[in-house]
Amino acid sequence: MAAIAEPMIRLERISKRFGEAPAVDDVSIGIARGEFFSMLGPSGCGKTTTLRMIAGFEEPTTGRVLLDGEDVTLVSARHRNVNMVFQDYALFPHMSVAENVGFGLKLKRVPRNEARSRIEEMLAVVRLEGLGERRPAELSGGQRQRVALARALVNRPAALLLDEPLGALDLKLRREMQLELKRIQKTTETTFVYVTHDQEEALTMSDRIAVMDGGRVQQLADPKTLYERPDTSFVADFIGTSNALALSVDRREGELAIMEPGPGVRVAVAAPAAVGETLQISIRPEKISIVAGGDGDGGDCRVDGVAVERVYLGSVSQTVVELPGGERLAVHELNDDDVSSIEPGDAVTLSWPARHSLVVGEEGGR
């Protein structure tokens, strides 16, 4: 989604320290109006702290938070035009669904009739018509989730902040709610800022994703770029399966840097690396083709190895192949009619085009 002149939310070099340890370290992000923006990373990466600074529950140690062009760094959560969906939903158990949803409107002294119609309208958006009189305790997990959404959205916030809202749901329901969230976001044309540690969740829903680790943004891009062109080995690892090799460049062939660490291994990559430099190369498992024996087709990259493990994963079969140097690569084959019948112990040849060799780091680091 194209950014309109002024982003809805702008974080300017914000950092947050708890004691000595930095939880968020110099993060700058601009989130466009109407965007579905995700912050993705392992626990402790600073994503939730960043979200709470946008909400106003934490004050940044340094840096500024701007909402719709206005500096709100020191404005309390109460006065910020954003609303939060909490991980545990935080529904008020002593209030009915309608009272929960109407709580914000009641505090803002919205006239009763208007409040009632807005509550009705919002319950319809989240598909909970007719459940207004129920108590949260009488609802299923998915329904509670919808109440939490309605309670936040009914206030027409400039942005909706969601802190791992699907974490407590089972896998099937989570998938359903992902699509549902996306639909609600489109219907209400609200900016969503979504925090999750689940890469699939982030890839499914987001317009853009900030992958975070150690309090920093590792890469900020759309899902396709993150998957196809990860900047760092952390991103390559976190989004998709880890398949990394550390190899030093032996020679150059035009655009390609060629690495031949031993007999039967030739890896090529389109990178301006000099001879002698060590590169971290990552290859997505589904981009590699695998054949039994030593007769692989002549791709840019060709590696001989031995299959050590084969697992059936439903739509694909995964083979783990050990290379002569001891490194391991995972390969995914679509389980169609042409699927190979390789078994552990078989000698195999892997090959892939040079464009699928992704450089995710140099000199063995980030």
Next chain:
Amino acid sequence: MRPLAHRLRRRLPGLAGGILVAFVMVVLFGPVLMLALFSFNDSSIISLPWEGFTTKWYEEAWSNGQARDAVVNSLIVATIVMVLSVVLGTLAAWGLTRLRFRGRGFIAGLNGAVLVVPWLIIGVAGLIFFSEIGVSLSLETITLMHLVVTFPLVVAIVSAGLVRFQRSLEEAAIDLGATQRQMLRYVVLPQVGPSIAAASIFAFAWSFNNFEISFFNGGFEQTFPVWVFSILRQSENLPVVNAVSTVIAAAQILAVFGAWALMKRLTRSEGEGSETLTGLLTGGAR
């Protein structure tokens, strides 16, 4: 053969359960019911045979100035103890569950320890303490020593309620635009209210019913249990004591049910918790 054994196996636990419940009920309420029954018996001896129905013991109790003074004293002491221990105990529970400070665990443990010290020992300790510092015994010293046992009780009950309370509810309220006061009024109080109500009932009852502490720390003015003890030595007073005790027991039971009904209306009977009386007494668990 087999179906019968099967039926027996299925029904026995239910049957045994029923018998057990009946037995517990008799043990729990039998003595109190007996007391109530004999308060209407037209005889000064507390035993069968039944001599006929009378309300004269109630008339005698009503006109007994000592009895009335003792009950009034107990009501005053229990009310003051209830208010003070609930206010102080709720604040302490808030601090113990919400703030992080050195020695928090120690203080919480100390608080719990007081709950298991026998009242007799606390009574004697109070007596020694007051005589050492030269304070003469009175209803005030009784009140003070009652606070020693009701304060930890309130802390324990209210803490249990506060621990159950989801912290994120407070943030959610603020996020939706509530001031601190609105948050307390609309979110915290309805949640913690049942615990505070339960703590109030217990603090009042513990103080009102207490004999050991009142006995050792009382002066010239007697509380109700101490008065009962003092006149039990003459057996002709027994039916009067029966009559007063029956009224007190009935009043206390009514008060608890009243408080329960009130809490139910205030919190509008949500789900599990305050549906049951036990729910209220354990702090409206939910």
